[in-house]
Amino acid sequence: GERYNPRETEPKWQKIWDERQSFVARNDDAREPYYVLEMFPYPSGRIHMGHVRNYSMGDVVARYYRARGRNVLHPMGWDAFGLPAENAAIERNIHPGTWTRQNIATMKAQLKSMGLAIDWTREVATCEPEYYRHQQALFIDMLEAGLVTRKQSKVNWDPVDMTVLANEQVIDGKGWRSGAVVEQRELTQWFFKISDMAEELLEALDGLDGWPEKVRTMQRNWIGKSEGLRLLFELLPGKSARNSIEVFTTRPDTIFGASFIALSPDHPLSGELAQDDPALAEFIAECRRHGTATETIEKAEKLGYATGLAVKHPVVDGATLPVYVANFVLMDYGTGAIFGCPAHDQRDLDFARKYDLPVKPVVLPPDADAASFEVGTEAYTDAGTIFHSDFLDGLSIEDAKKRIAEFFAARTVDGKPQGRVEVNYRLRDWGVSRQRYWGCPIPVIHCEVCGTLPVPKKDLPVVLPEDVTFDKPGNALDHHPTWKHVDCPQCGRAARRETDTMDTFVDSSWYFARFTAPDAETPTVPAVADRWLPVDQYIGGVEHAILHLLYSRFFTRAMKATGHVGLDEPFRGLFTQGMVTHETYKAKTGEWVPPSDIVIESDGDARSARHLRTNEPVTIGSVEKMSKSKKNVVDPDEIVSTYGADTARWFMLSDSPPERDVQWTEAGVEGASRFQQRVWRLVNDTVALRQQFVTVEAGSADEEGTAMRKAAHRAVAGVAHDIEGLRFNRAVAQIYELTNALSRGIGLVAAAPATRLAALEEGVERLVQLIAPMMPHLAESCWELMGKSGLVADAPWPEVDPTLLVDDEVVLPIQINGKRRAEITVAKGLPSAEVEKLVLSNEAVLRTLDGKSPKKIVVVPDRIVNVVV
Ligand code: ANZ
Numbered sequence: 073g074e075r076y077n078p079r080e081t082e083p084k085w086q087k088i089w090d091e092r093q094s095f096v097a098r099n100d101d102a103r104e105p106y107y108v109l110e111m112f113p114y115p116s117g118r119i120h121m122g123h124v125r126n127y128s129m130g131d132v133v134a135r136y137y138r139a140r141g142r143n144v145l146h147p148m149g150w151d152a153f154g155l156p157a158e159n160a161a162i163e164r165n166i167h168p169g170t171w172t173r174q175n176i177a178t179m180k181a182q183l184k185s186m187g188l189a190i191d192w193t194r195e196v197a198t199c200e201p202e203y204y205r206h207q208q209a210l211f212i213d214m215l216e217a218g219l220v221t222r223k224q225s226k227v228n229w230d231p232v233d234m235t236v237l238a239n240e241q242v243i244d245g246k247g248w249r250s251g252a253v254v255e256q257r258e259l260t261q262w263f264f265k266i267s268d269m270a271e272e273l274l275e276a277l278d279g280l281d282g283w284p285e286k287v288r289t290m291q292r293n294w295i296g297k298s299e300g301l302r303l304l305f306e307l308l309p310g311k312s313a314r315n316s317i318e319v320f321t322t323r324p325d326t327i328f329g330a331s332f333i334a335l336s337p338d339h340p341l342s343g344e345l346a347q348d349d350p351a352l353a354e355f356i357a358e359c360r361r362h363g364t365a366t367e368t369i370e371k372a373e374k375l376g377y378a379t380g381l382a383v384k385h386p387v388v389d390g391a392t393l394p395v396y397v398a399n400f401v402l403m404d405y406g407t408g409a410i411f412g413c414p415a416h417d418q419r420d421l422d423f424a425r426k427y428d429l430p431v432k433p434v435v436l437p438p439d440a441d442a443a444s445f446e447v448g449t450e451a452y453t454d455a456g457t458i459f460h461s462d463f464l465d466g467l468s469i470e471d472a473k474k475r476i477a478e479f480f481a482a483r484t485v486d487g488k489p490q491g492r493v494e495v496n497y498r499l500r501d502w503g504v505s506r507q508r509y510w511g512c513p514i515p516v517i518h519c520e521v522c523g524t525l526p527v528p529k530k531d532l533p534v535v536l537p538e539d540v541t542f543d544k545p546g547n548a549l550d551h552h553p554t555w556k557h558v559d560c561p562q563c564g565r566a567a568r569r570e571t572d573t574m575d576t577f578v579d580s581s582w583y584f585a586r587f588t589a590p591d592a593e594t595p596t597v598p599a600v601a602d603r604w605l606p607v608d609q610y611i612g613g614v615e616h617a618i619l620h621l622l623y624s625r626f627f628t629r630a631m632k633a634t635g636h637v638g639l640d641e642p643f644r645g646l647f648t649q650g651m652v653t654h655e656t657y658k659a660k661t662g663e664w665v666p667p668s669d670i671v672i673e674s675d676g677d678a679r680s681a682r683h684l685r686t687n688e689p690v691t692i693g694s695v696e697k698m699s700k701s702k703k704n705v706v707d708p709d710e711i712v713s714t715y716g717a718d719t720a721r722w723f724m725l726s727d728s729p730p731e732r733d734v735q736w737t738e739a740g741v742e743g744a745s746r747f748q749q750r751v752w753r754l755v756n757d758t759v760a761l762r763q764q765f766v767t768v769e770a771g772s773a774d775e776e777g778t779a780m781r782k783a784a785h786r787a788v789a790g791v792a793h794d795i796e797g798l799r800f801n802r803a804v805a806q807i808y809e810l811t812n813a814l815s816r817g818i819g820l821v822a823a824a825p826a827t828r829l830a831a832l833e834e835g836v837e838r839l840v841q842l843i844a845p846m847m848p849h850l851a852e853s854c855w856e857l858m859g860k861s862g863l864v865a866d867a868p869w870p871e872v873d874p875t876l877l878v879d880d881e882v883v884l885p886i887q888i889n890g891k892r893r894a895e896i897t898v899a900k901g902l903p904s905a906e907v908e909k910l911v912l913s914n915e916a917v918l919r920t921l922d923g924k925s926p927k928k929i930v931v932v933p934d935r936i937v938n939v940v941v
């Protein structure tokens with residue numbers, strides 16, 4: 073037969089799937105639903121290899137469950153709002169909408185060329201009014217349900233770009249684009265009240281057993297529940313009229329080691345004191361200039377200002393503690409004030425060393441000696457026994473916490489209990505206001521008389537104006553001459569539209585629900601959404617492990633509260649795939665060179681590289697995540713046009729466990745391409761054998777025939793098991809094994825066609841079905857060649873005959889001097905003498921023996937072999 077030509081077949085099958093609407097999912101289909109979803113892409117311009125990997129995996133799952141008779145929903149859309157479109161507008165003078173829609177068109181064509189089993193009739197783009205009008209309706213419902221609030225909050229303000237920046241966009245205190253020093257400003261912003269759901273979001277994580285533990289842990293840490301004590305310290309008479317300072321602590325057991333009190337620069341008392349203390353005012357201003365991102369604060373040097381105030385030590389009679397204002401205390405956590413115990417908290421220790429405050433250990437490590445234990449530069453934060461602490465001495469940390477909480481609860485300061493147990497969460501409300509054009513307009517109107525009102529639903533969508541300019545920094549919506557001027561929906565007076573748009577994380581917090589009824593006149597059709605949701609398998613990058621997934625979980629609950637869905641958790645199964653990496657290449661000039669400009673030469677094991685055009689030698693650098701900055705990217709389009717989509721898909725699935733990084737190599741792709749040809753040849757040879765022996769009467773399989781059948785049935789069962797467990801590389805390994813067995817079979821048929829040809833054909837047919845989820849085009853071509861009717865995409869997953877799975881072979885581990893060195897596969901019940909012979913000819917064994925002869929070989933039949941040297 074001829075070589076397989078993916079360039080011809082791939083577009084052909086894609087067209088046929090399209091025409092037949094093979095992958096269109098129907099909401100009224102009675103079969104059991106299965107919803108598989110890959111995180112939808114941002115339309116940045118072109119797809120990259122990370123997309124190829126992500127969508128190849130999802131496609132295997134989609135095609136597999138289709139074959140298993142499930143009603144599969146596998147949609148695709150575009151996370152289409154966001155800053156890059158506005159940057160393109162500024163840099164290239166192109167409208168953000170034009171730029172975005174062009175990118176979508178390009179990327180859609182690229183995805184189509186991959187042959188994905190996607191229901192394109194459900195495509196959504198979040199930047200289109202048909203999508204965001206429903207998001208506006210959801211916002212209004214949530215506002216009315218008390219899930220949205222408007223409040224003052226501190227933001228990172230870029231004075232050059234005139235915009236609010238997310239914490240991640242502040243690098244070393246400067247705006248990531250403008251490079252301007254970022255200021256802290258108080259702005260009124262819209263928030264989703266996610267912190268009200270902190271406990272619920274935390275508890276429900278326990279039930280998400282289809283999620284990687286790693287992701288659940290990241291979410292737990294992000295929610296950051298801590299149980300502690302609010303504790304009042306009595307102020308000594310001084311510059312303030314107050315009687316007490318309230319702190320929040322999770323370590324009240326360390327109270328005897330307290331050596332100072334610290335207030336946040338934003339604490340009201342700090343502000344009060346600064347009125348009469350210009351140096352303190354300057355210190356506070358300096359802290360504010362440094363930004364409030366937790367990370368910035370954690371890294372920054374610990375700085376303080378001694379206020380001159382002091383408090384009574386609550387448990388040491390006659391002792392006092394000085395009060396500082398310190399840059400590492402945040403106002404929006406706990407009470408914005410702390411007591412510092414330097415011996416057992418690193419920040420407090422750094423602070424104490426700087427300001428020469430006492431460091432008094434009160435927790436003794438398990439093996440330490442009470443008389444000599446000291447804390448140097450590292451705080452002791454682990455378990456131990458309380459000491460130097462009067463009535464707490466000898467208690468564990470946990471017991472001491474309880475004891476001291478009771479103690480403070482029974483005392484009063486200022487007429488209140490001195491201590492109150494309190495639970496705190498690190499999770500803050502989700503600020504969604506962005507001073508940006510290219511986002512979903514927040515559907516509210518501000519009237520001077522009536523206040524802030526939602527836009528009446530009949531007036532939705534609030535559409536973005538098309539005629540905007542980006543010649544001035546700041547929000548183009550705000551600059552628009554007419555857009556924001558509207559009449560108040562209540563009193564009819566001149567009023568003002570909200571010009572903030574929503575954080576794009578809102579757009580991606582409910583798209584999975586929209587896919588279930590993408591043309592509905594309401595955000596969802598609850599009965600339909602509930603039939604499809606939760607998503608059975610969600611696949612994407614681990615970089616979204618926290619925010620996107622947490623926001624989606626919140627949003628699902630909020631949609632439930634407002635009657636749009638009936639469930640709490642959007643994603644039953646979650647899988648986070650690894651990245652795609654590539655070697656890096658550096659020219660003598662220090663510039664990175666893209667792989668497409670590289671010629672590799674190998675001399676034995678040594679490889680060297682030179683530039684394709686200049687012939688200059690190039691250094692081969694480390695293997696790293698594909699990135700534009702290092703230019704170590706390969707373009708999926710180029711791969712598809714050179715090798716075909718199936719080859720790219722196969723390589724992506726075959727080379728490493730899907731959760732790990734995969735290194736893209738030319739050799740790897742070529743290997744995948746050769747395998748494609750090999751399968752094609754195998755099918756051709758099988759068809760030729762059938763033509764040759766067309767008149768031979770078939771009998772039941774002989775030993776060789778049975779071996780082929782066993783290999784096939786085992787592979788069908790194994791591949792199913794591995795796809796269900798998302799172990800694609802292991803599924804691929806089993807397919808290779810089956811291919812080997814069948815290739816061997818080709819040569820055996822002529823000797824006994826009556827008892828072997830049918831078994832070979834059965835095996836090959838199954839092989840084609842097994843590769844169909846991964847190399848769907850090749851599989852269709854093989855299916856056609858074998859003269860099967862219909863499409864392999866529509867064929868049910870092959871049945872497994874359980875009697876063919878029974879193992880009559882065993883794997884024997886071989887231990888040499890007690891260490892496992894090798895294993896051999898032998899027929900069950902093979903006599904010990906035969907086993908010994910096999911052991912002594914095993915390569916790994918010979919290598920370990922290294923010329924020595926064994927003293928003794930003990931064979932435990934069907935169990936293990938022990939070799940003593
Ligand atoms: C005294 C103490 C002694 C503390 C000790 C720790 C160790 P988590 O567990 O993460 O919730 N803290 C409280 N409010 C703060 C704020 N607004 N800004 C910065 N730090 C604050 O952290 C709680 C601990 O962080 C609290 O317990 C408090 O310091 C500090 F050996 O109190 B601790």
Ligand code: ZN
Pocket residue numbers: 519520521522523560561562563564565567
């Ligand atoms: Zn009004």
